[in-house]
Amino acid sequence: MTVSGDITVPGKPLIELVGVTRAFKTPGGSIKAVDGVSLALGQSEAMCLVGESGCGKTTTGRLLAGLLRPTSGQLLFEGKDVWTTKGDELARFRRSVQLVHQDPYASLNPIRTVYQTISAPLFRHKKARDRRSAVSIATDLLQRVGLTPPADFLVKYPHQLSGGQRQRVSIARALSVDPRVIVADEAVSMVDVSIRISLLNLLLALRDEFRVTIVLITHDLAVARYFARRGRIGVMYLGRVVELGASELVVGDPAHPYSAALVAAIPEADPTLTRSKERVELRSAEVPSLLRLPSGCTFHPRCPLFEEGLCDVQVPTLLPIPDGRQVACHVAARERAPAAELLGVR
Amino acid sequence: MPSKGESAPKPRLEADQVLSVRGLSIAYSTRRGPVQAVRDVSFDLRKGETLAIIGESGSGKTTLAVSLIRLSPRTARITKGHILFRKDDDTIDVASLPDSDLREFRWSECAMVFQAALNSFNPVISIWEQFLDTARAHGMTDAKEVRARSGELLGLVNLDPERVLRAYPHELSGGMKQRVLIALSLLLKPSIIILDEPTTALDILTQRAIIDLLRKLREQLGFSMIFISHDLSLAAELADRVLTMYAGTVVERASVKDLFYRPRHPYSMGLLRAVPRVSGALGSVVSIAGSPPDLIHLPEGCTYNPRCPFVIDECKLKEPELVAVDTPQHDARCIRWKHVAELLGKEEAVVAEKMAAAT
Numbered sequence: 001m002t003v004s005g006d007i008t009v010p011g012k013p014l015i016e017l018v019g020v021t022r023a024f025k026t027p028g029g030s031i032k033a034v035d036g037v038s039l040a041l042g043q044s045e046a047m048c049l050v051g052e053s054g055c056g057k058t059t060t061g062r063l064l065a066g067l068l069r070p071t072s073g074q075l076l077f078e079g080k081d082v083w084t085t086k087g088d089e090l091a092r093f094r095r096s097v098q099l100v101h102q103d104p105y106a107s108l109n110p111i112r113t114v115y116q117t118i119s120a121p122l123f124r125h126k127k128a129r130d131r132r133s134a135v136s137i138a139t140d141l142l143q144r145v146g147l148t149p150p151a152d153f154l155v156k157y158p159h160q161l162s163g164g165q166r167q168r169v170s171i172a173r174a175l176s177v178d179p180r181v182i183v184a185d186e187a188v189s190m191v192d193v194s195i196r197i198s199l200l201n202l203l204l205a206l207r208d209e210f211r212v213t214i215v216l217i218t219h220d221l222a223v224a225r226y227f228a229r230r231g232r233i234g235v236m237y238l239g240r241v242v243e244l245g246a247s248e249l250v251v252g253d254p255a256h257p258y259s260a261a262l263v264a265a266i267p268e269a270d271p272t273l274t275r276s277k278e279r280v281e282l283r284s285a286e287v288p289s290l291l292r293l294p295s296g297c298t299f300h301p302r303c304p305l306f307e308e309g310l311c312d313v314q315v316p317t318l319l320p321i322p323d324g325r326q327v328a329c330h331v332a333a334r335e336r337a338p339a340a341e342l343l344g345v346r
Numbered sequence: 347m348p349s350k351g352e353s354a355p356k357p358r359l360e361a362d363q364v365l366s367v368r369g370l371s372i373a374y375s376t377r378r379g380p381v382q383a384v385r386d387v388s389f390d391l392r393k394g395e396t397l398a399i400i401g402e403s404g405s406g407k408t409t410l411a412v413s414l415i416r417l418s419p420r421t422a423r424i425t426k427g428h429i430l431f432r433k434d435d436d437t438i439d440v441a442s443l444p445d446s447d448l449r450e451f452r453w454s455e456c457a458m459v460f461q462a463a464l465n466s467f468n469p470v471i472s473i474w475e476q477f478l479d480t481a482r483a484h485g486m487t488d489a490k491e492v493r494a495r496s497g498e499l500l501g502l503v504n505l506d507p508e509r510v511l512r513a514y515p516h517e518l519s520g521g522m523k524q525r526v527l528i529a530l531s532l533l534l535k536p537s538i539i540i541l542d543e544p545t546t547a548l549d550i551l552t553q554r555a556i557i558d559l560l561r562k563l564r565e566q567l568g569f570s571m572i573f574i575s576h577d578l579s580l581a582a583e584l585a586d587r588v589l590t591m592y593a594g595t596v597v598e599r600a601s602v603k604d605l606f607y608r609p610r611h612p613y614s615m616g617l618l619r620a621v622p623r624v625s626g627a628l629g630s631v632v633s634i635a636g637s638p639p640d641l642i643h644l645p646e647g648c649t650y651n652p653r654c655p656f657v658i659d660e661c662k663l664k665e666p667e668l669v670a671v672d673t674p675q676h677d678a679r680c681i682r683w684k685h686v687a688e689l690l691g692k693e694e695a696v697v698a699e700k701m702a703a704a705t
Contacts, residue, residue, distance in 0.1 A: 052549035053520075162637050163403075192402040193576055194620045198633035219549065226622035226631060251624060265554035267579035269621045271602045274582045277625075285555060287519075 013040035013076070014213055015064060015097065015181050020073030022059055031290040033059040035239040036073070038318075041181070044211040046204060048224035048247070050262075051236035054287065060236065061183045061217045065099045095125055098174035102186035104166035108158040114142070114169050115154040121176045141172040144209075145202060163191045167199055175206065181213045182206075188223060200227050221266055225251045235259045238290065238298045241318060245325030253346060255327040255338035257305045264345050278345040280304060297330065305331040305342060357439070359432045364537050364570050365391040365414070365456075370427035370441070372406075372413055381641045383409040383422070385595040388668075391538065396564065396571040398585035398602075400578060400617070404638050406594035407574045411540050414572070415452050416440060431455055432537075453484050456538040457531035459524075461546060466527060467515035473526055474511040477533065484534055499529035502566070503559060521552035525559065532567070541573040545580055557583050578621055582606060590614045593639050593649035596668060600676040610671045610678040610686050612654045648680070656682040 022034040034056040041047055049057045062068045066075060066082050075082045077093050085093065101107035108117055118141060119134040121127075128134035135154070142150035145168040158166055167187060174182055184203065188196045200216075200223065207214050216227050224233050228247040235243040235256060243256040254260040261280040268274040282302045288294050294301050300311040310330050318326040319333045332339050340346050359366055372384040384406045391397055399407045412418050414429055429440040433455060443451065452458075460466040467476055477496040478489065486492055497507040503525040510518070510526060518526065524544065531539050544560070545553040561584065564571060575581060581588050581602065588605040590598040590613060598611040609615040616634040623629065636653040639645055645652050647662040654661065660681060668679045672687070680686070 052551065164637065192638075193578070194402055194617055194634040195637070196633065197620055197622065197631050201633075221550070222622040222624045225624060226628065229628060262550050263624060265550050266624050267553065267557060267577075267583045268624060269578040269582050269606065269618060270623070271582040271606050273625065274579060279554075282551070285551070 012042070012079075014043045014045075014078065016040040016074075016076040017060070017063060017070075018074045018076060020060075020063055020070040020075065022063055022068055023071045026291070028291045032071075032239050032293075033290065034063060037063075037236075037239075037241055038073075039064075039234065039241065039244075041213050041215065043180070043213055044207055045213050046207055046216070046228050046231040047214070048216045048218060048228040048231070048233045049236060050218055050221055050224045050233060052219060052262075052287070054238070054290065055236040056239040057217045057236050058185055059239075061099070061185050061215065064181070064215060065097050065183045066093060067099065091125075095177040096180040098177065098179040098182050100167070100170050100174050100182060100184040100187045103190055104163050104170060105158075105190070107170055108166055110158050112157070113154065114138075114147075114156050114158075114161075117169060118142075118173050118176055121173060125177050127177065137176070138172075141175055144175065144206070145169075145172045146198075147172070164195045164199060167191055168202070171199075171202065171206070175210070178210070179212060181215070183215045183217070185217045186219070187216065189218065189220065196223065197226070203227070221251060221262060222268075235262070238288065238293060240298065240328065242299070242328045243325065244318060245323070245327075249323060249325055249338075253338050254340045255321060255325050255332050256299075256329050257303050257332070257339040257343065258299050260339040260343055260345055261302075261304075263340070280343055280345055297328070305329070305339060307331060357428060357430055358437050359430055362393045363390055364393050364432050365572075366428075366430040367414070368428045368430065370410070370413070370429060371425045372409055372418065372422055373425050374409075374419075374421050375423070376421070376642075379642050382644070383594050383641060384413070385593075386427070387591075387594075387596050388427075389589055389596065389599060391570050391572065393537070394564070394568050394570055396573070396584050396586050398581035398588045399572065399574045399591060400576065400581055400588060401591035402576060402638055404593075404641065405591040406641075407591050408542060409594075410591070411542060411572065411574045412458070414440065414540060415456050415458055416443070416448055417452075417458070449484065453480065453531075453536060454534040455536055456540065457534070457536040459527045459531045459539060459541040459544060461543045467523070469515050471514075472511065473513050473515070473518075476515075476526075477511070477530060480530055480533055486534065495533060496529070499532050500526070502532075502563065503529045504555075505529070519552075520548050521555060524548060524552075524556055528556075528559070528563070532563070532569075535567075536569065538570045538572065541571065543575055543577075544573055546575070546577065560584060578606075578617060590617070593644060594641060595649070595679070596677075597650065597679045598677065599668065600678075604672065604676045608672060608676075608687070608690070610676065610683040611650075611680045612656050612682070612686055613650050614678075615686055615690070616653075616655075654682075656680075656685050658682065 017037055017039045020037050021032055023030050023032050051057045082093050115138055118138040122134050128137055139150040142153050147153045147168050188199050203214055218224050225247055233247045233250040234241050237258050243259045254263050264280040284302045296312040296314050297316050300306050316328040316330050318328045320326050368388050370387045374381040374383055401407045424441050431438050431440055478492055481492040500507040500510055505525055545556050585602045588602055589596050592613050598614045620633050622631045634653055639649055647664055648666055651657045651661040666679050666681045668677045671678045671683045
């Protein structure tokens with residue numbers, strides 16, 4: 001076990017992606033939505049994957065949840081390769097990893113009551129034998145996710161619930177099969193600002209209570225910082241993880257120039273601060289197409305730290321820097337300093 | 347009191363006012379009964395000023411914004427109030443403008459930029475045709491002139507006109523679409539631009555580019571802006587003044603600094619505390635308890651009272667007036683605003699003490 005600050009990076013991962021690549025066929029050719037990603041998550045870890053649209057964070061989440069088969073590489077659960085397991089073992093994995101979707105308006109069946117939504121997986125996975133036990137488990141779950149009194153909610157249809165309440169139902173459904181891992185894809189993006197934090201707190205409380213591992217996928221660095229404040233953040237760009245490390249370091253002193261650009265660009269809810277923030281000027285605003293990825297480091301055409309003959313030639317690998325983080329940047333790794341320092345935006 | 351048949355004196359705007367909304371109420375008719383989406387809203391907008399309207403979904407901010415150019419759906423009705431625009435030296439009341447005059451007013455005086463994510467473009471015609479359609483609809487018929495103007499505007503929003511005008515909407519990224527929509531809104535040189543969630547659903551770096559662009563255009567062209575957002579940080583970036591809306595009405599009206607550093611309505615304070623920060627201390631972040639009220643059955647008294655941590659019995663009796671707090675330019679609809687001020691003051695003192703102790 002390595003410990004940095006009070007952040008624990010568990011020695012034995014519960015779930016792990018090992019050098020996973022996932023390609024998709026498109027009319028324009030084959031694209032790698034995820035390219036050589038390795039991620040290991042320990043029990044009851046809260047981790048965030050951040051990045052802009054098209055960076056592969058959702059695909060990574062689906063690969064973790066076993067909903068997409070890697071084109072190459074492995075998904076390991078408790079050390080076993082998921083895609084070679086069958087029968088009971090595969091069923092156990094399916095129960096153990098649950099996904100909470102982004103859109104609470106689309107992820108619940110509109111013609112099913114809350115009871116029907118939550119009880120379906122209970123019967124499917126034989127956790128409830130009859131209606132009575134299903135009602136009792138569902139009642140308990142609704143209580144846990146803060147939908148009280150549960151009896152009122154059991155009979156409701158999705159259209160009778162607010163966005164935040166629907167998201168709580170989705171979380172209750174995910175919890176119904178005692179998962180070990182929850183992958184929450186933009187689970188709070190579509191609910192009102194005023195209640196986002198309560199949903200994040202709910203997920204964190206469930207992690208503490210059930211020792212479940214939670215991967216939150218988000219484009220919002222402030223949300224990531226809050227959620228993973230005692231955990232790690234992984235920053236993705238064009239299918240690769242470019243920085244991975246303790247949340248406060250990644251957000252407070254970004255090591256990769258792309259993370260530094262993101263942090264510097266974020267508007268903040270403080271007029272004086274946000275209007276005087278130091279910017280990172282990118283060399284280009286254009287995000288390259290996955291069909292025609294730049295050579296070497298895929299960030300090089302936009303990167304302010306770009307060095308000709310190095311960055312456009314060699315693909316950087318995720319390497320550790322002295323503070324325990326990993327960063328995929330030739331310059332930051334060579335200078336042994338975070339990009340934020342090299343760019344003067346600390 | 348004017349007697350029946352005699353019209354009230356025509357309201358006039360001051361020289362630097364471009365818009366004044368006075369006592370505006372809007373109701374939707376629904377099967378469940380009338381919905382009071384906007385209730386008694388008043389605010390002014392000055393030349394070159396940027397106003398942010400913030401609030402959660404269902405607070406009435408979008409209804410208010412679309413009603414300013416009378417684009418509301420048929421089921422919506424202005425039940426009371428005035429929307430006064432300055433046109434040259436004259437004042438026109440859009441709330442009572444006949445439909446035939448609306449088209450001329452829209453776009454040439456006041457343009458609206460809808461969320462790019464909601465696909466405001468016609469998908470089967472090129473961007474050039476979108477420009478041409480808009481121009482023709484508003485009486486600008488010379489294609490050469492439209493071409494010159496659209497080229498100039500696309501340049502202003504940092505797009506390559508040659509490439510973009512030929513493109514179809516699906517060929518553009520979200521950020522490019524938003525830029526095109528902004529350029530399109532400027533086509534007839536309006537004095538006011540209304541933007542509905544201009545950066546929602548855009549990536550961070552794209553958001554930053556749009557914010558910087560709006561700031562640049564505002565400086566270069568001198569228009570006034572009203573934008574609607576649930577995103578407080580956008581208001582912190584761009585606004586001069588901020589309106590907080592709750593349950594269809596204005597609960598706080600203040601300069602951007604007063605609102606962010608000295609909020610006086612518990613709802614504004616609650617919203618500010620619900621947003622996690624990227625820089626500085628993480629601090630305590632808390633959601634607001636409960637959820638927004640049903641607009642058909644509003645709570646008695648202050649509409650925020652069921653969620654409010656400052657609530658006392660008196661809050662449940664009648665809806666408070668919007669009253670001046672701290673300064674004449676800062677209003678809040680709360681009888682407990684002094685307690686909000688006191689609590690924030692105490693917290694500040696505690697922080698100052700801690701910082702003093704640390705050094």
